[in-house]
Amino acid sequence: MPDVRTFVLVTDRPDRSAAIVTALREIGICDVVGPEETWRDRQELAGVVSDLTLSRPEADHCLRSLKRHLAGRNLPVICLLRRASQDALRHAKSLGATVCMPAYVPPETVAAALANQVGIIAGGAERAVVQGVARAGEALNGLLAEARAGQPVRMGAVEAGLGPILTAVQEGGLARWLDTVWTHDDATYQHCLLVAGLSAQFALHLGFRHDDQFRFVRAALIHDVGKARIPLEILNKPGRLDAGEMAVMRTHAAIGHAVLLAGGETDAMTLSVVRHHHEMLDGSGYPDGLSGDAIGDMVRLLTICDIYAALTERRPYKKPMPMADAMAILAGMDGKLEARLVQSFGEAMAATG
Template identity: 35%
Template sequence: MLKKIPTAEVTLGMYLQGLEGSWLSHPFWKTKFVLDDPEDLKALKASGVPFCWIDASKGRDAEPPKATLAPPAAPAPVRAAPTVVKAPPRLELGTAPASMGEEVERAVQVMQRSKRAVMTLFNEARLGKAIDAEQCLPLVEEVASSVERNPSALISLARLKTKDDYTYMHSVAVCALMVSLARQMGLDEARTREAGLAGLLHDLGKMAMPLNVLNKPGTLTDAEFAIMRDHPLRGFEMLNEGTSVPEAALDVALRHHEKVDGSGYPGRLAGEQISVLSRMGAVCDVYDAITSNRPYKNAWDPASSLARMAQWTGHFDPRVFQAFVKCVGIYPVGTLVKLQSGRLAVVLEQNATALTAPRVRVFYSTKSQMPIPTQVLDLSAAAAADRIVGREDPATWGFQRLDELWQTPGA
């Protein structure tokens, strides 16, 4: 039997069926569980959530029984912006800082679980099932925890998606990029997880696109491109029919192809007309797209991708783009660079206080035109006695397995 009671009347032993208000003000990543932890009860009463729904058939009843409350239908989702900001408890994954090598191994597992979850979510959406954003929150938190342990690991691995799983893993990658960018821009934890959820769901509208167009291996015709341009609106409509979907996720789904000069779509909005999260979404979406192998186009290397994006005047918000570069680095993980010594190296990890001096793995001599024993250098250390003089195109050198050099700690 469902009952709506004031949060102040909730006691241990009750089965929580739902919490009223925006999910961003909720102290838990889940609902529908027996409240048996005093700390959880304390967090709930401090959260600002006004009312709770309990199921008296699965847990303790309210005291005294509220005879006037008949079993109602589940409450409609509230899409108002949050007035209470409260960070949720972390999943039991640990968020202590980790090295690139340590986090890569965990990030692989996160990506595998994320891929399965997103495939299920998107395929159900294609079949017409309404999206429940609450079910996405544990996935967002797991991605966010990996990014917090090491900002580069999962983001760099997600770039290595195949053409076949691009649609699904692109959403995971944009989720991770949005979380990292939100933290770089100083957004609070509630807004950061909102950004992550928006990134995860931003391309849902592609599930309404014809598969022969979505997965076409060649260049789209004008007619096919016109069809694909409908995916932001279709995504907005699909999310709007779901439950617990915040306004920000709706907005990013609809506006991530807008440009600050007003030349984007679907609304040709410009500048401040585009929300901050949608301006963030535009940068994250494009970066992951052009650095990934897609059905109709091979990936660009990450450093040259940033250089090209910087030249697209009017496309991105300059302040957001500058913050994004600080997230991924001037020379992102996996970038092939040439050192002053004439050696070639691949970037392993960023130095937060020295963007032009990352940790690299040296492996080739341009003077001898031969591979050399690999060596890891922290270019920010005085003892390194070397520095980056420019980036290189792996294709020019014929390097086919460059990614193995940064993925494998002892390579």
């Protein structure tokens, strides 16, 4: 008999739970309970999705009780956060949340994240995306860990993550890729995977040759490897950086370039993308203040993907910027970015489902 898993959706607004239940029933049995659930007879549970207002005492009590009854089980608990704040995120983690997502994410993404946590292979397009994010994420984490530890980076390990990114974006669509990546808490991880997905879509849209698609996505995935050497209190600071912190942050481009050189990287385009992705056509960028023709085409393309990813990143504690607003900001950067390429990027984004 196939192994059917049982999930529980615990919610205090059952009127809005139908769509989540439908998505969860794609991956197993789903019971819907309220915050009065005691969890006493739930030893067979495979995972929980909480759609509770965590500031309410009954929600807090309910999730503490879940944690107590299923202690030591490593049970996936996905918390949908209704309030966007760092405190809400910390509170949810303290109550046993293994993944936190803003409450507005599509139900299919919640189900895909849960499926991923319990090791279920989801169907077709979802599977391509969940696997693509997992493989690319592994490759990226390995690279960042080596760079952080001051070890030579092994680019061979990164190659394994590139095919799955292109497959995921082609088969699952960029929108699914973005929805999945946006749920990740770690800012650098989320950012690099966003840029990689956007670059894959851009390369496919521009009709790059197969090997050029790989080279471009490879450069995109690793473009911020230098951030592995930036102190976490600066890297993950929620508010604006002061001038001193900004100066430290800006060193990541030259550091990344040095890290790759030390690791034996020889591809000139990749080295250029990593060092120059913050240069602007009018010479106002860093680290070298390059302008005009000194900035190569691939760097220009990557810079557009990079800025778009930064504008549209999602953190549980802030409101996301609508994609149209991000495109308007890019279009307003005429003189810094190549207008023709920004337009082409907009077409690539519009072409995605």
